[in-house]
Amino acid sequence: MNTRKFKRRKDNNKYRDKILQARHLIYDKGQSVQSKGVEDLLKDSSYVPVMNAFSFKLGDLGFNIFGSLVIDQLHEVELGVWKALFKHLIRLLHLSGNSAVVEFNRRFRSVPSFSSTIRLFAEDVSELGRIAARDYEDILQCCMPVFEGLLPASCEIPAQKLLFVFATWHGLSKLRLHTRDTLQSFKSITTQLGNALREFADLTKDLEVRETPKEYARRRKQIEAGKASVMARRARHSKKPPTLSANNLPVNPNNLGSDGRRLCKLNLDTYKAHSLADYPWTIEEYGTTDSYSTQINELQNRKIKGQYARTNHRNIVEQMTRVGDITAVLEDIDTQLKWVRNKVTESTPLETNAGAVDSLLDGAAYSIGLKERSEDAIRGIPQWVASHQDDDATKFFIPQLKRHLLTRILGAQNRPNFDDSELINLRFYQEQMWRHKTLGINYTSYDILRQQDPLNPSTSNRFIVLASSPTNNSESPNHPFIYAKILGIYHAKFIYKGQRPERMDFVHVRWLYYDYDRPGGWENQRLDCLGYLTCRTDEDILYSFDFIDPDDIVRACHLIPDFNRGTVADLLSGNRSLAHDDPDFGDWSRYYVGRFVDRDMLMRHLGGGIGHYKPKPSENPQSQVVESNDRAIDPGSDEDDTTEGDKDGQVDHEPVHESREEYCGDDIDSGEDDAELDVDIGDDLRDDEASDEDEAEAEATDEEWDDLWGF
Structure with missing residues (x-):
């Protein structure tokens, strides 16, 4: 790190004098570029005898041409190191046979989409056909569950850890807001990534990893095309007609197999792999990568390509200029019309349904439809449940719903055990409720922007995350979040003790429990695993289903099925259920939590997001929730019938959540409970210089980092 940061090339008079002297030897003295005189001048610093216009014109003003050449994440990582690693993993996949490749493609097709971040994948991902940089990014974020169980046994665990570290590094490198803590975590994960890449390359170099059939066919086609062009040139000067045979391909018996495919190794001796260690100090010096990413220019190409497509390919410059002028005029007209509309709406009251954008602006926790349309009404709640x-x-739909609503009405945070007389005082107005297709969850992202997650129980965007309650039991680990699947979004009007009808929104959910037998997180370098409870008794049903306040939902989350464990059909007693993941196969046995689905979700698990807040200590002991569930089974019993441990071999994390407080997660550098990243904006702005101890520690860390990377 110190070598890269403090021994960088400098654009000064000494550098420019060397270039001028070398050019004098070449152009005036007639010496070759490889001559001893030129080599003595340039070789020690790896300079080239090229006059840079920026250096010679702006160098005296303090401009440094070497400092302007910043990192290029789009081409160096997503289309560089990660693409090369992914290709190598696919070659390893072919060692397990064609069935593994077919299963690999099937799994990717089954990965659910997530909002506007994760799109549905192509039919044949292993072929890598027509895949853009954004697709490689999506693959990195979702490929860990897909690869599980398909790679050779010797590569399975190292590959999973490497993918986890790479996804963490990639997420941190693309943050739009960094602090000293996140930069320190970024330096640490960069060291881990360098070690993991080298270890994986050493592990696979002795395996018979060969190019895929598609790579072999492409290479064969290129060689034949090259030989055809060479022989065509020779034919012009030869009387004997040339002959071309596919058997004339160059063969190296040491590298080619019986089918002609050559051996392939993971090559880390490239500039792109070498540049990974430049990212932390570059971000520290020049700012976050979104400011100078080449993705900005690549996206701008769409505009030029769109203008070109609207021409007849004659006089292109003139036609594209005219198209650009017309587009600018139309955009100006549209801007003026929007300004007029805004002036008109200022004097008119807002509609009843303000919409998702308005809910974001006014600071609402969520956005839901306000109209009560007849087609959305469920008339006769008891009949619908029957x-x-x-x-x-829906077995305990009404009693659970009444307990949930009564808790919110009375403001009883400890979820007391309501008896039947109290539940009778709560009635549904006209015994009806309304269902909603969508629910928008508003939240503040780590970079202090207002965002919204759309939820729809009929699509893959139906999983949510809530803040978990800290436990006082030191023997039981505590995951910062709890998860649920939305079964329905409703609102109803209720009457309590003769008061006027009042509307209340609620969400019917099925809990997913954390699998502590397969822990994930930064320390274990694997994704968190979740699963449903097996419903055998009434108690299991009460633990599996519940109602929540939309205000308590932190965010939507991306859950990827555990393809290796497959599906199960006997978690619920009935063959058909509203809670099944799919009516055809039932439920997935387990899910993995996609903590890398976007930067905000990464920061919620990592901690330190300025727009995030830590939850307040919960006042709700879990035993009271258990007692509340027991009351629904046996109203006359006040005993706590809960049993310790697993139920039927299932995971046992209680879904006790708090009010809407956004959790910060835990530290990436250590798995200890007290290693949380506390971010103080004021201190971050005031403390511009570290103390002497911090500097010494940072230098020691940098030296260790250089040694680990080997640069």
Whole structure:
């Protein structure tokens, strides 16, 4: 790190004098570029005898041409190191046979989309056909569950850890807001990435890893095309017609197999791999990568390509200029019309349904439809529940809903055990409720921007995350979040003790429990694993289903099925249920939490997001929630019938959550409970210079980092 940062090339008079002297030897003295005189001048610093216009014109003003050449994440990482690693993993996949490749493609097709971040993948990802940089980024964020169980046994665990470290590094490198803590974490993960890449390259170099059939076919085609062009040139000067045979391909018996495919190794001796260690100090010196990413220019190319497509390919410059002028005029007209509309709406009251954008602006926790349309009405709640009498999801629908609403009405944070007389005082107005197709969850991202997650129980955007309650039991680990699947979004009007009807929104959910037998996180370098409970008793049903306040939802989350464990059909008693993941196969046995799905989700697990808040200590002991559930089974019993440990071999994390407080997660550098990243904006702005002890520690860390990377 110190070598890269403090021994960088300097654009000074000494450098420019060397270039001028070398050019004098070449152009005036007639010496070759490889001559001893030129080599003595340039070789020690790896200079080239090229006059840079910026250096010679702006160098005296303090401009440094070497400092202007910043990192290029789009081409160096996503289309560079990560693309090369992914290709190598696919070659390893072919060692397990064609069935593994087919299963690999099937799994990627089954990865659910997530909002506007993760798109549905192509039919045949292993072929790498027509894949852009954004697709490689999505693949990196989702490929860990896909590769699980398909790679050779010797590579399985190292590959999973490497993918986890790479995804963490990639997420930190693309943050739009960094602090000293996140930069320190970034330096640490960069060291881990360098070690993991070298270890994986050493592990796979002795395996018979060969190019894929598609790579071999492409290479064969290129060689034949090259030989055809050479022989065509020779034919012009030869009387004997040339002959071309596919068997004339160059063969190296040491590298080629029986089918002609050559051996392939993971090559880390490239500039792109070498440049990974430049990212932390570059971000520290020049700012976050979104300011100078080449992705900005690549996206701007769409505009030029769009203008070109609207021409007849004659007089292109004139036509594209005219198209650009017309587009600018139309955009100006559209801007003026929007300004007029805004002036008009200032004097008119807002509609009843303000919309998702308005809810973001006014600071609302969520956005939901306000209209009560007849097609969305469920008339006769008891009759609707009776129509699903064989469904475990609705077995305790009404009593659970009443307890949930009564808790919110009375403001009883400890979820007391309401008896039947109290529940009778709560009635649904006209015994009806309304269902909603969508729910928008508003949140503040780590970089202090207002964002919204759309939720829809009929799509893959149906999983949510809530803040977990800290536990006082030191023997039981505590995950910072709890997860649920949305079964329905509703609102109803209720009457409590003769008061006027009041509307209340609520969400019907099925809990997903954390699998502590397969812990994830930064320390274990694997994704967190979740699963449903097996519903065998009424108690299991009460633990599996519940109602929550939309205000308590922190964010939507991306859950990727555990393809290696597959599906199960016996978690619920009925063959058909509103709670099934899919009506055809039932439920997935386990899910993995996509903590890398976007930067905000990464920072929620890492901690330190300025726009995030830590949850307040919970006042709700878990035993009271258990007692509340027991009351629904046996109203006359006040005993706590909960049992310790797993139920039928299932995971056992209680879904106790708090009010809407956004959790910061835990430290990436250590798995200890007290190693949280506390970010103080005021201190971050005031403390511009570290103390002497901090500087000494940083230098020691940098030296260790250089040794680990080997640069």
